[in-house]
Amino acid sequence: MFKRIIVAVDCESTMASPVVAEAQAIALAHSAHLNLVHVLSPLRLGYPDPAYMTLDGAFSTINLQSYELYRSTWEALTQQTQVKLNAWVEMSQGQGIDTTATQLAGEPGKALCLLAKDWSADLMVVGRRGMQGLGELLLGSVSSYVLHHAPCAVLVVQGQTIADAAA
Numbered sequence: 001m002f003k004r005i006i007v008a009v010d011c012e013s014t015m016a017s018p019v020v021a022e023a024q025a026i027a028l029a030h031s032a033h034l035n036l037v038h039v040l041s042p043l044r045l046g047y048p049d050p051a052y053m054t055l056d057g058a059f060s061t062i063n064l065q066s067y068e069l070y071r072s073t074w075e076a077l078t079q080q081t082q083v084k085l086n087a088w089v090e091m092s093q094g095q096g097i098d099t100t101a102t103q104l105a106g107e108p109g110k111a112l113c114l115l116a117k118d119w120s121a122d123l124m125v126v127g128r129r130g131m132q133g134l135g136e137l138l139l140g141s142v143s144s145y146v147l148h149h150a151p152c153a154v155l156v157v158q159g160q161t162i163a164d165a166a167a
Contacts, residue, residue, distance in 0.1 A: 003030065003032050005121065007037065009038050009084075009088070013127065019157045023125040034100070035099075036089060039105070042074075108142045112142070124152055126156055
């Protein structure tokens with residue numbers, strides 16, 4: 001019986017809505033609490049290298065413009081994703097599901113597994129974009145990491161595979 005369900009939501013992915021819908025169906029069937037979680041990844045946003053070589057090549061200096069641009073982009077993305085999370089929370093609560101939202105920063109797979117342990121989750125629902133081979137190797141796979149490291153049951157919602165999308 002599932003009572004505490006973490007729903008890993010990538011707010012920029014087309015997989016987000018199917019993942020939330022699947023988790024809502026499970027939560028309704030088990031009278032479970034949903035925790036919709038989005039993990040902001042600093043490296044995914046193009047974290048700027050704050051130090052770079054000067055023209056003379058002798059010293060490093062701080063590139064404040066790059067940092068300020070990154071910081072403002074980070075704040076805007078944080079606000080945008082919180083708005084999306086809040087909309088899903090309201091939709092779930094409208095169906096009578098006890099729902100909260102959490103926004104974390106870090107490496108998505110590790111952050112989700114740590115939260116699942118700390119929150120005593122019974123189930124984690126994640127999406128899979130269908131990357132394979134070199135793409136999965138280079139970009140990493142959150143769903144694969146979660147499957148191998150989560151302290152609870154994991155449900156992977158399969159999205160459209162790359163091969164299906166190309167056809």
